[in-house]
Amino acid sequence: MIDTSIITTPETAFAVLPEAYYLRNVRLETGFVHERKSWLSQPVITHTRTELKTLHIAAAKIAAILDADAVIPSGAAVHDAQGQLMLPTFRDMHIHLDKSFYGGPWEASLPTEHSIADRIAQERALLSGLLPVAQERTAAMVRLMQSRGTTICRTHCNVDPVSKLGNLEHLKASLERVKDTLEAEIIVFPQHGLLASDSVGLVREALASGGVGYLGGVDPTSFDKDMEKSLDTTVALALEFGVGLDIHFHEGREAAVPTFLRLMGHMEQNPQLRGNVTFSHAFALAELSAPELADMVARMRALGVTLATAVPLGRQAMPLREIHEAGVDVICGTDSVIDWWDSFGNCDMLQKANEIARLQYRSTEFDLSRSLGYATGFVTPLDDGGVQVWPKVGDDASFNLLPASCSAEAVARLPARGAVFHKGRLAHAGRETSLAG
């Protein structure tokens, strides 16, 4: 008998699946449908072809992809995906899981008179009060994130004179509890300025504590008032502790471009940094002319610089498509989740893909299908030529099941995630976690 309850009712959302089981009626994409239209000179992609399959999941991997009517050994655990589409797990690659209003009473972000300085002043007043609830806030954000289909993330974590290493200790403990269903990398983030808040010692202590993948930073010109010294110190710390860099850059082009160039100069001198540096936000890229952007992006690509974006809406839209198509890794993230920096943030990476699609792509089957990659780290069921490239036997069993007929429909219509799996384990099933916390 097929037990469907495990992926269809919220009561069993966190039921533990066995090490090995079968998933029936899983919808996989198998190719694009091309059609000739009388009013168009060339055939066009009109739909995506799918097939129902049976998957065997074992030891955290996709162990076999079988026909829909495959005979399942008697006694094996079987669950019914009910024809839902299977998509790769989503990745939230810029989030702050250590601090939020989410999970507590509603508070909108305050108006500012001195922009970021006011936010930092507010943060200084808030941080110590948040430490006692830090782990429950993180747990709430993780539930929200997983309910929207994300099981891989990279999170910043404050290291500052107010919370000192408190946020980091809480974050590590929180992530340890969910390590079976969430793969997380931590960025040590001197939010109040590495030099401005005299945090070099704290950062050194944080990096030495282990379990950290990256050192962060923020606007070295406006925060630390000494871009060269700030950047050089940051790079020296990253080299000393063997971590990558992921730095917030919100500044305009006058401050940001020399900063980008200096950081890339460090990458030229230190090959171990290549492929291990992320520019977060980098709004200044939207201010460059097309030839300037092409030069900058070519250099970023050559050195393996990644761009992390929360897909800002309004004013100057980031040229994310151009940057991606020029060969730079573009990763997406939520950034703030309903905190004093921003009242929005819902952890929905499929929505980020939808927003990029609306900003920069056509709403065709093909373009929507390609836009899915912004949510999945560009792991997509089909490649650009329509060849099925995911899932393959041996891949991690980390995926979403959702009620959509294909990737394009999922990106356009943002269906609720039916069930979310990480390495074979159920990370979420049933109703979406409410944004109201």
Ligand SMILES: [Zn+2]
């Ligand atoms: Zn951020």
